[in-house]
Amino acid sequence: MQSPSRVDDHQDLRDAVSDLCSRFPNEYWRRIDEKRGYPEDFVNALTAAGWLAALIPTEYGGSGLGLVEASVIMEEINRSGGNSGACHGQMYNMSTLLRAGSEEQKQRYLPKIATGELRMQSMAVTEPTTGSDTTRLKTTAVRRGDRYVVNGQKVWTSRLQHSDLMILLARTTPADQVSKKVDGLSVFVVEVAAAMKAGMVVKPISNMVNHETNEVFFDNLEIPAENLIGEEGRGFRYILEGLNAERTLIAAECIGDGYWFTDRAVRYSGSRTVFDRPIGQNQGIQFPIAQAFINVEAASLMRFKAAQLHDAGKPCGAEANMAKLLAADASWQAANACLQTHGGFGFAAEYDIERKFRETRLYQVAPISTNLILAYVGEHVLGMPRSY
Structure with a gap:
């Protein structure tokens, strides 16, 4: 069965992604699901083919494609019987870095993400007591010299165990000191391996879907000030x-x-x-x-x-x-x-x-x-x- 909307300007892209996905049939995904495993081979193949670097500009080693093309890639993975949930974070997490990050941050991270040396699969926003009410989050990041000290807790932080970099949203100005509730929140790049050694604790959450997601606890975690993305207070x-x-x-x-x-x-x-x-x-x-x-x-x-x-x-x-x-x-x-x-x-x-x-x-x-x-x-x- 051929969908009319699937015969479009992106047919070559669809065919290429579909061809890669054909190497990972339903039996592969079934085994991963049964083991509650992570599709490492599939993600590596996507990375090697350049598909997870679709949104990275060519000057940083990516494909320089748009969200339209990225959406086609995700669609075809699921259309093949796979599950993009194992890797889609890299696509949308990069949007924050691409649009608000400094040139130094882009040079530091994007080329390594493009080659697969680094993965940026995780975003820590949701908290146990706030859910969708993001502006009330309680995790704090206090500036002390050339570092921020983070304390708090996140939940439903996905793919963290298979990510080298994490996007973190935290409050840098107390809520009672801002004129608008969307102000005073800041966003950071967290280097996961270093954070795990310095006060970040990760606890997996078992769930009905084979989806790697976690509770994360921050106890005086220090983050270099240079890891702040954009301006302080505009993270939301x-x-x-x-x-x-x-x-x-x-x-x-x-x-x-x-x-x-x-x-x-x-x-x-x-x-x-x-x-x-x-x-x-x-x-x-x-x-x-x-x-x-x-x-x-x-x-x-x-x-x-x-x-x-x-x-x-x-x-x-x-x-x-x-x-x-x-x-x-x-x-x-x-x-x-x-x-x-x-x-x-x-x-x-x-x-x-x-x-x-x-x-x-x-x-x-x-x-x-x-x-x-x-x-x-x-x-x-x-x-x-x-x-x-």
Whole structure:
């Protein structure tokens, strides 16, 4: 089955990524999931091919591509049956460094990220008591001479055990000393190996998806002042720019999942015969699959709109949020249609549907819940009263 939206200006890119992914079939991802492992070989292959350096400008050793192309890469990984969640952080975390980092920081880190010598897979923002209310975070970074001293706790900090660099958001000015609650937060590059030796403790969180994520504790962790990204106190704004990229890329992954589920459902419904007819001939099977496919196609268009605005340097918060919501809903609808089509076999690990079903369910909740997106659109797009 060929999606109309997948025959586009990026077909050569799609084919190249798909070819690499074909070396890592469903059996590979199933073994990784069963072991609760990390797809090291796959991530290394992506890095060697240059795909994880897509957003790094050519002068720093990257491919110099845009978010549009990065989204296609993420989509194709999930479309192949893989899981971009193991490596997508490198794409959107770099957005903060690329847009707000100093030239010295870019020269120090980007070429090594491009070659794979360093990985920047992790972002520490969320805290146990703040969740989506980021401006109330309690982790502090106090300037002392040429260093910042960090104390606090983060949660759901993903891929940290497979990352050399981490983006950290912390409060550098107390909340009661700023005129706007978005002020006084700053963002840093943390070198993970050094931090682990100097006061940072990492505790893995077991979860329903094979997703490496952690609690992180900071006890007087010292960070060089030169690791501050941009201006002190403006970190929340820098993070927001990165989050728009994150939501657009997550949307692309959900779109890839949506196509994977509909492909599987179509194939199975055509081959499974009950009462002397393929079950796909029955409208009760056919219509949910068709509806899911339509919704995936529509979400894909919004994804491209958000990515194009981002690449043009234009505001894209509304589009990125809407793309993420549409794609998450579409992939979840496709997952349910696929599982229902397969019946009991959909629960068997060898069919891979239950694995992908668990993976795509995450995106109803993270990295931003659908409810918060609706609240954002209600307030910032429709001009309705703030609901929280």
